[in-house]
Amino acid sequence: MQDYLVRRLLEIIPVFFAVTAIVFFMLYLMPGDPAQLLAGSDASIEDIQAIREELGLDKPLVTQYFIYMKNLLRGDMGKSIRTGRPALREIADRYPNTLLLAAGSLVVMIVIGLITGILSAVKQGSWLDNASMVVALFGVSVPNFWLGLMLMLLFSVHLGIFPTTGTGTFKHLILPSLTLGTNATAVVARLTRSSMLEVIRQDYVRTARAKGLSEVKIILLHAFRNALIPVVTIVCLRAGVMLGGAVLVETVFAWPGVGWLMIDAIGARDYPVVRGCILIVAISFVIINLIADLLYGLIDPRISYK
């Protein structure tokens, strides 16, 4: 396990360099002068010249990449064109909000997804099973940016239960979490159901039943634990994908997270911030996937990390 952990951590290093390289070259692939892009459209000639010198834009690309990396490792992603503050600060201010939203959606996904999946499997073929699976099918297909608006229309505009946009209280978190969690919840519900159905037919479940255990015990202790393995995989993968989905949901709910910041910065051509956001999201995603990998081992002792 320890060897595996070290190896996986080492594997992240080339990915990190590749991701930074992509984000670095992004500006050079765009039409226009990178110094001009980084300085903003209304920058003075002196500003542009200063950036050109700072980044060594007259030097070879590889040298520039090393300067960029050196700055990056010191936590310097450049300054936001709009606010003049360090881009990393801007992102760090927003990052906890994105994590909070992701955590809320994760709770939605795990609680609703698992319960629906287990109940559907236990009551296979019942109206409950059919209804939840039809809802889940819609849940997989619904675009989250539209779902967010519809929830807002119903719960905020008409019923007035939740605030439309913004952050600050627990109530603010509910609609964005539901919105971001829906696609994943539907996927988890469907997978939990099929995984449970497979497990319920196994011999050890029949044995548990023959021993006279209560149905709740059989389902939770014997069936569910074994059905969990594929489910954990998809939960973790989905948790990472949520980081991407958060871009849309944050924009819908004006949720001040990294995703919204990214879109806002693209609109304002604030490229140091755009680069920083993309980089942070990608690195978070890689780390979540690593955690996912390690979790499998904890849940399924049969997986050996050789």
Added chain:
Amino acid sequence: MKKNASKSSAWHESFRILVRNRLAKTGLIVIALYLFTALIAPFFVPYDPLQLNLPNTLQPPSSAHFFGTDEFGRDIFSRIIVGARISLFIGVGAVLIALFFGTLLGTVAGYFGGRVDSIIMRIMDIQLSFPGIVMAILIVTILGPGLINVLIAVGMHSIPMFARMVRGSVLSVKENEFVLAARSLGANDLRIILKHVLPNCMSPMIVLVTLRIGTAIVTAAGLSFLGLGAQPPMPEWGAMLASGRTYLRTAFWIATIPGLAIMTVVFGFNLFGDGLRDALDPRMKS
């Protein structure tokens, strides 16, 4: 000859499973209606989708305007119908890009293996380290907004899924004896790949294409919703939805209807794709 007979009966069997699947049939009907809407209906729309009608703004759905009018008095029904063509263009176009490059890369990686394989698959992994729509956002930021750029971005974004799937299939197919037989008869690599390996990877490809068209349509609409894709006044569903946001309180139908359209179409592709997967490749069932 005998091989052909067994092959056609396998397809036949898959087809039988498919038509017995009610959900898949529903999906197929939705897709057929969508194709009809996209390809034929634009010739018969009641109003010009771009024609402003300022005395008639924000009208609720009525017999004159089935889906109401938007903030410029344009007929939403006509815009939705013309928008179907745009989403079909992006969905199919993006998936064709991904299918072509993904198959090319996946085949080369799986068939030749070794260093080529590691290099190609590492590049695919790196692309996959940008979650969901973020890779597409990055590409569109570089290329600039616009419909064609969205098509390219969404297509590139899907390449790794196809590459991985094709590589996996190629790896298992190339171990078959008929590949060895073809080689011993003197067939070269290209011939083996085109005549023997790829035809046997068709089932998962068909499934992935169907499922990815739905995803591509949502991703493209999402980019337009963010203002990075199709620009107004183009009747693109995501862009229409975005402009309807402002009028959520006063004219909810502007944002509601394009979203319903996206969801229905994606629902159709997902249902049919699921059915296809069950029929063609039971092992892929997740």
